Amino acid sequence: MRKKVLVTGGAGYIGSHVVRQLGTAGYDIIVYDNCSTGSPKSVLYGDLIIGDLADLDHLYLVFAKHEFSAVLHFAASLIVPESIIHPLDYYANNTRNTLNLLRCCHVMGVNQIIFSSTAAVYGEVGENPVSEFTPTMPINPYGRSKLMSEWLIKDYAITSSLRYVILRYFNVAGADSSGKLGQISPKTNHLIRSACDAALKRKPQMQIFGTDFPTPDGTGIRDYIHVEDLATAHLEALLYLEMGGESQILNCGYGQGYSVRQVIERVKAISEVDFPVIETDRRDGDPACVTACADKIHKVLGWQPKYNDLDLIVSTTLAWERQREMVSGTK
Structure with a gap:
């Protein structure tokens, strides 16, 4: 049963x-x-x-x-x-x-x-x-x-x-590599999705919220x-x-952090679109840097990730967004 x-x-x-x-x-x-x-x-x-x-x-x-x-x-x-x-x-x-x-x-x-x-x-x-x-x-x-x-x-x-x-x-x-599933909510403000939207000309530009964080390039770092x-x-x-x-x-998480600037550069490189980026003030509630120690999940569950690659994450997101645009006319 x-x-x-x-x-x-x-x-x-x-x-x-x-x-x-x-x-x-x-x-x-x-x-x-x-x-x-x-x-x-x-x-x-x-x-x-x-x-x-x-x-x-x-x-x-x-x-x-x-x-x-x-x-x-x-x-x-x-x-x-x-x-x-x-x-x-x-x-x-x-x-x-x-x-x-x-x-x-x-x-x-x-x-x-x-x-x-x-x-x-x-x-x-x-x-x-x-x-x-x-x-x-x-x-x-x-x-x-x-x-x-x-x-x-x-x-x-x-x-x-x-x-x-x-x-x-x-x-x-990221998104399902078969193209069946991905992010569909219009309300999301996720960085990679926002950068893909800019690359696909759904919006004229994207914003970086905060360039004065105590990080190597001044932008927030995430895992x-x-x-x-x-x-x-x-x-x-x-x-x-x-x-x-x-x-x-x-x-x-993967235990590997990337800054906002690094993510935007990878989206530009993979999409081959040099979209405008506007720098603005920090948003309330955003920490400077957060990355994961994932030792425990590996030990307890035996979890072994297969997609630990920023370019793969960006590529599957971009592929999903392009497909969604063709199917639904999303702009």
């Missing part, structure tokens, strides 16, 4: 890649998504239920109808500048909705959860690379809403049979991870829990 799992936010960017890998692996999948940033077309396996985690009654009905062995929780708001302008929305959609999900797990006896967290829980770190033992001091509501969700999961696990894997993502980018490697980490985390593994918090 195939195991049935619930994937919240499974119509979104990361969730849809995980759903595809789960489907290929033979899982029975229920995707629960309000499709505010995702698309039903991105759900390649399983059944999609349109719903919001804020609707606790509906969520209970879904749990009651299906016997889930595990929950993979992706549904969230994730734009840092937006979180600063609308913090209450972020605490509602991220923290409160995680609480709703845990209430359903409690009532229905679901005792395995994989939670999509973020390196934003670390904040402005004093050391790099960042390990799971680095103090968590988020500097924006997005990071705080995710850290509070982690606390909810950990506290509930102490008093129940719940076991969890919390995966702290670094900067996720970029390909979405396919991240999706594989979720499947390995699920297998780990199914085999009886203890609860874990794990960084998901």
Whole structure:
């Protein structure tokens, strides 16, 4: 009998890649998504239920109808500048909705959860690379809403049979190399996506937010991870829990940082388009440098990334965006 799992936010960017890998692996999948940033077309396996985690009654009905062995929780708001302008929305959609999900797990006896967290829980770190033992001091509501969700999961696990894997993502980018899946949300402000938009002339220029960070070239440094490697980490985390593994918090990154300028130069080189770049002030809530120490995930899950290459990440993003433009006329 195939195991049935619930994937919240499974119509979104990361969730849809995980759903595809789960489907290929033979899982029975229920995707629960309000499709505010995702698309039903991105759900390649399983059944999609349109719903919001804020609707606790509906969520209970879904749990009651299906016997889930595990929950993979992706549904969230994730734009840092937006979180600063609308913090209450972020605490509602991220923290409160995680609480709703845990209430359903409690009532229905679901005792395995994989939670999509973020390196934003670390904040402005004093050391790099960042390990799971680095103090968590988020500097924006997005990071705080995710850290509070982690606390909810950990506290509930102490008093129940719940076991969890919390995966702290670094900067996720890239797309499925087959061309079936990629980033579709119009609201994303991800650097690589923005640079690709400029290369494809969807916008006249792109911006660098801050050139006075204490980094070698003055721009922020981030650890970029390909979405396919991240999706594989979720499947390995699920297998780990199914085999009886203890609860874990794990960084998901490569341990290699690239500056904003370096990323833009690679997009220009690969696209062969020298688009204009405007330098402007820092955004609130942006740390100078964050890279991952991923030793623990290698040891605990045996995770071995296959796409650890910035050019590959950029190339698959650019290929997806070109295809999306041809199919939908995106400009």
